Amino acid sequence: MKPIRIAVSGLHRGDNPQPGASIAAAIRQAWPDAFIVGLVYNAFESGVYAADGPDACHAMPYPTAGLAAYLTRLAEVRAATPFDWFIPTLDAEIVMLADAAAELAALGIGVRLPDPAMLASCGKAKLPDLAARCGVASPGTAVARDVGEALEYAETAGYPVFLKGPLYDATLVHHPAALAAAGAAILADWGPPLLVQEPLSGTEFNVMGLGDGAGGLLGSCAVRKLIVSDKGKGNGSVVVRDQRLDELTRRLMAETRWTGPFELEFIRDQRDDEYRLIEINPRFPAWVGFPAQLGTNFPAAWVEWMLTGSSRPLPVPPPGRFFLRHQIEVTGDMGQVSALLEAMPSSTNHELTTHSNKS
């Protein structure tokens, strides 16, 4: 069997970590001779310089450059460093590429993503409807087309409220002026709609898994967040085993007939002890390397499924095992940065840009 050649994005592991570096490590855990191509948006994505980082890295234009520019660059990268599969890890990539299966296949690049309708049903704006269909509780949410509508909804619901963008960003606002400012910023960054959501108090739980596309699960892992960063990221979590979470996960997968990686975010509401669904992420989360270290290797199972159409059942990680996020310094040389950037197409390269990673 020829070595697996697979491209992965999302290699940054800073204070807002992405899953790509852990996916690469998990794939190598199963296939030590796998060839990993890193696709990066910024020359300072830390995973590029990690000791177990990708075998080759190439700079990509942001998805906001449009599908045509993105596909053109993918073809260039594949010509320079051949790969057969691509695991996109960022929400903006997934939304864009879910509708481009034929174009990707024409380039000889295998990508398995939920179909656009499935993705739309799990978007933040549609999540309450999906949750209701599945008998899963969710926080009260209103979808606003602009700041004016968001102000009206917040006035009715009462402050504070969470204001969210369609893909990213969530800001807790306590009064109309704060909502207007946050709303304008989110619209400028991500476009409409704005979501006005009731804030919940309780413990946060996440479930990672793989859907088989037929309503079933190839495996899942549920954790409770132990340490939450000021950005809401789980910097430490412990494996739990709660049949209620398992059942809610099964219902959501059965209803959506989900294909591939996912992460469900729940809050166990302290008012009534009910799990309320906050978000569905259509990708591996940043903590995907944790279960892989316990023998539940979701990326390897997903690659096996993509290659063969099936995968061995994944073991359930033992409750009580936990992870703590541990940041270290990786080192690089400006020559590496230069080499990474010089192959960028001119359409995405400005005459003078800063290379600093501000994320």
Place this chain on the structure above:
Amino acid sequence: MTLETDLIRLGDLMLNDRGFVFDPNTGESYQVSATGLRCLRGLQRGATIEDLVADLVATHDVERITVRCDMDAFLWDLKQLGWL
């Protein structure tokens, strides 16, 4: 809609000899005294309340009525945690 799941929470608890208790359903952890640990392990083995009281009376210099009162308070705590 209610969830039809078995809530056999007490049997799920993970205990160690130092009295560290991990509830795998909630991810919470607790510390119990040596006596509390003895009672939790007894309950996990299927002992009755009367069995536990008799055991403590037999192994400690304490009156039965005192043990019974303390046991009721302990069981109340377990109920509050959803373990009983």
